[in-house]
Amino acid sequence: NAGVTQTPKFQVLKTGQSMTLQCAQDMNHEYMSWYRQDPGMGLRLIHYSVGAGITDQGEVPNGYNVSRSTTEDFPLRLLSAAPSQTSVYFCASSYSSGQDNEKLFFGSGTQLSVL
Amino acid sequence: KNEVEQSPQNLTAQEGEFITINCSYSVGISALHWLQQHPGGGIVSLFMLSSGKKKHGRLIATINIQEKHSSLHITASHPRDSAVYICAVHSLRDDKIIFGKGTRLHILP
Numbered sequence: 001n002a003g004v005t006q007t008p009k010f011q012v013l014k015t016g017q018s019m020t021l022q023c024a025q026d027m028n029h030e031y032m033s034w035y036r037q038d039p040g041m042g043l044r045l046i047h048y049s050v051g052a053g054i055t056d057q058g059e060v061p062n063g064y065n066v067s068r069s070t071t072e073d074f075p076l077r078l079l080s081a082a083p084s085q086t087s088v089y090f091c092a093s094s095y096s097s098g099q100d101n102e103k104l105f106f107g108s109g110t111q112l113s114v115l
Numbered sequence: 116k117n118e119v120e121q122s123p124q125n126l127t128a129q130e131g132e133f134i135t136i137n138c139s140y141s142v143g144i145s146a147l148h149w150l151q152q153h154p155g156g157g158i159v160s161l162f163m164l165s166s167g168k169k170k171h172g173r174l175i176a177t178i179n180i181q182e183k184h185s186s187l188h189i190t191a192s193h194p195r196d197s198a199v200y201i202c203a204v205h206s207l208r209d210d211k212i213i214f215g216k217g218t219r220l221h222i223l224p
Binding site for chain 2: 033041043044048050056090102103106108
């Protein structure tokens with residue numbers, strides 16, 4: 001098993017550009033989510049999904065889109081990048097909430113800079 | 116007020132000391148996670164708790180559902196334990212995972 005694969009690791013964008021952060025897991029997890037991590041703020045939820053075809057907004061969804069067409073993939077799209085979106089992004093997955101012994105698995109992170 | 120509060124925010128201790136990090140939450144939960152993040156590194160899951168206590172090596176995690184409180188203990192701390200420790204809860208209300216801001220631990224040799 002590869003776990004959670006997140007790409008790219010680093011990205012520099014100009015204001016107004018669009019891009020997609022990829023997240024894939026091979027553990028058949030129902031739950032997938034995207035977070036951004038900023039200094040002093042901790043991890044903040046952008047969007048999440050409890051299964052294929054189902055997505056919902058988190059704490060900071062503006063400027064981001066997601067889709068969940070398959071169980072394995074959960075891409076995050078920045079529609080028109082802004083400097084305020086400079087951050088480190090993490091994708092995570094797990095089995096359904098609350099199942100015993102089911103940990104959260106994280107991707108390795110994407111460091112995004114918007115100039 | 117944050118729904119997940121961790122204390123302390125920062126902790127510096129000598130090698131060998133017993134470490135306790137606390138997490139309090141205000142929502143109904145189905146599970147609580149303890150995570151570890153080394154500087155510049157990824158995030159690793161240490162424990163998932165829905166009740167009671169779990170132990171893995173020198174790490175012990177406990178949860179009191181009635182009091183909405185969890186603790187992470189590190190026995191015989193070592194400089195390699197230096198990291199940020201993050202508490203996260205899986206909310207029953209909306210299935211979201213809510214994170215604390217983390218505790219930055221520094222163990223001095």
